[in-house]
Amino acid sequence: MKNSIADRVVYFLSGYPPFNMLNEKSLHKIAAQVQIIYLEKGDAVFEKGDAYHNDFYIVRDGAIYLYHTNENDKNIIGINDTGDIFGLRALITKENYKLSAVANEESIVYAIPIEVFESVTNNIVKINKYLITSFASNAYDPYTAEEYNEIFVDYIPNKSSDIANFQTAHFTTKPITCKPSKTLQYAANKMCKHDISCIIVVDENKHPIGIISNNDIKNKIATGLYPITTKVSNIMSAPVITDKENITVANAQLKMIQHSVSHICITKDGTPNSKLTGILTHHDILVTQGNNPSVILKDVRRAKRTRYLRIARLKANTLLKSYLEQNIPLTHILKVISSINDAVTERAIYLSIKKMKTPPPVAFSWISIGSQGRQEQLLFTDQDNALIFEDVPKHNYNTVKTYFIELSKHVTKTLNIIGFEYCKADMMASNPEWCKSISEWKTQFSNWILNPDEKSILLSSIFFDYNHIYGDKTLVDRLTDNIFETVGDSSRFYSILANDAMKSPPPLGFFKQFLVEQNGEHKDLFNIKSRALMPLIDAARVLVLSKKIKNVNSTYQRFEKLAELEENNKELFLSCSYAFKALLKFKTKQGILHENSGKFIELSTLTKEEQLKLKRCFKPIKEIQESLKLRFNTSNSIL
């Protein structure tokens, strides 16, 4: 019987190794037994410890992340894109899965029964060799790395994302050491003096025999388990994990995961039985992988293809992580990440224009709106954007608009591949509603301002935060001028906006309890975005509009500007600015921890100190809302 779907599966498989080494008849046999699996973001194909399945998998669409997990840690070991195979190892070794495979975005994978695959590939040497090699070369995977063997070098597929990981790791030479006979107090003093987080214990031949980290001191001394006068040899962690000087970033990372340590001692011959020459920390690895902002920006500006943009943007995430770990001020982080985001968008537009058959027919401006417009987008979030083009004669209008919509579709698709999800509410320039001529935009904004209703207020809270990214900036300036002219002194518009800014009450209840979600998926979780960040963002917006402050987009800067202008409210505004930064940092850290937007916080996972810190940020919210009430006379406005 004819099976059109199997034909399609054959067609797909034949484009990727090892299937491209099979003839069509064999592929048909395999394809007929394939299962097509749809995964939502977060769905697992298998989890660590699961018994092995009878299938292995190939990614059809989307991305499957492989994680190595233990009680409190989750490390990405590999990222599988379209055409990548995973989940084969457990089948061959007949062991439980050692990694978890989870969809990092909406994905479709094909499950291929190993039995059928083996029956058609039996004795095909080329295929066996390929499979062994693909294990061996998957340097991210600590459980396969030991199989790495020189003879497969010619087979190793070249993945540009791995380049950073094959670099030699930079480590600290001349590490600080102490002798095993010394007291812990001596060691701790030495650590303080050099401001380091660990000290290596060496014997008389300078061979490393143990290590003492801040954690050891916390766990073994501060708890009273040992006195401060104990010998370091009593509390050091031993034996140490060692390696040679030429260790690659990837291998160092593997070793750390394998042995769950965060330091590797570098010795002359790579074993503990030779002289110590350096120390490599987990932090060193983060720095190497994360590169630095100027390198990332350079990568972005040179990127010729979307995938390079994606790689660069992923590096920015690593950078973000290490910044947060190092407690770098949030204002600096915001500036770095938003300039990377803007550069990525700019490049995506540039590449998309090249894909078009002709250059843009008239001047245009690509603007980002919402959080990206406020330059407050730290993690990957939805893309929100719009496009303004120069007015054209009526008979040209349709052609011009069609051109820009097509261009925008390229751009939004590119951004999506890079990792910025499509906007759920479709607030993107590819939507004809948000791709308009300058006159149409002026009319649109005037409408929102002069005839405010619920829908327009909802939209204006997104569209009033816009930022020019690409093209002719004067278009945006003209729009801004027009908006301020139209707003004039329309007290009605302000009071409606102010009213909207107060729609979520301050996040603490009567008994100083957190107000948590009452029902739905996020029941009992605290929504930091709508409860704490939005009230500040909304307040800042209406205040700068009413003060006619132009070109200050980010919330903390808006408050700082307001503080400059109003001496007697300076304290309040500065506290709002501070609270905003603290809350955003909080949200970002939560987002990194849980790999989501960080919007919802499980209060029970916070320490008492964190809860107090959070509560302190709420005071300014209450005060700024009271101030809005007086200033814009909101009690009188009728919606």
Added chain:
Amino acid sequence: MIPKWLNKKKKEVPEFWNTYLEYFKNTHKTPISSTKFIAFDTETTGFDIDRDRVLSIGAVTLKNNRIAVNSNFEVYINQEIFKPETVKIHGLLKKGNLKKISELEAIESFLDYIKNNVLIAHHARFDFNMINSMLLRNGLGELKNEFIDTAVLFKKSKHIIYQDNLKNYSLDELAKELNVPVVDRHTANGDALITAIVFLKTLSRLKTKNQNLEWDYLLKT
């Protein structure tokens, strides 16, 4: 309730029809996530319910977000009515070298395939009517299965701001918006697969909007 036609005619009906009706004796709803769905599509000679004919039926089964390639359904039907102008859409020739079966045979295997499962189709009313008129032509009753229309479902998943300005979304437009690879468009089987994936993706979007999806909500058209 006993269908009217059963009372009226005492005419013999094929055994498979009774078997099919048996499936509906005791149906109870399982949770949406673990329910078996059948996505299907028909290729026809045109859009006229009475005059046009079904040339091919394709269907895939989905359960637990999985579609097994070997359990799909694909038949080609011998029809006297043939319109050369529609060949460019579905690519089915009157003779051709595909194995074709009679309408009745097609019905028998289709009913055996779908049993009492919930059906999914794009602009489902049309495919339903085409199959129903085929059933009636062969002296049988209408389909008893409940069905979900992916076009209607998709509209529900859209943001409230845009719901009013929705056009009549075609399968192509939907697939594009949902980023479903469009291959095999206009083979019944290929379209059934696209419909199935469109369904899964739409369902997932609805779930993010509304955690407690109910059957009533899905089946409402």
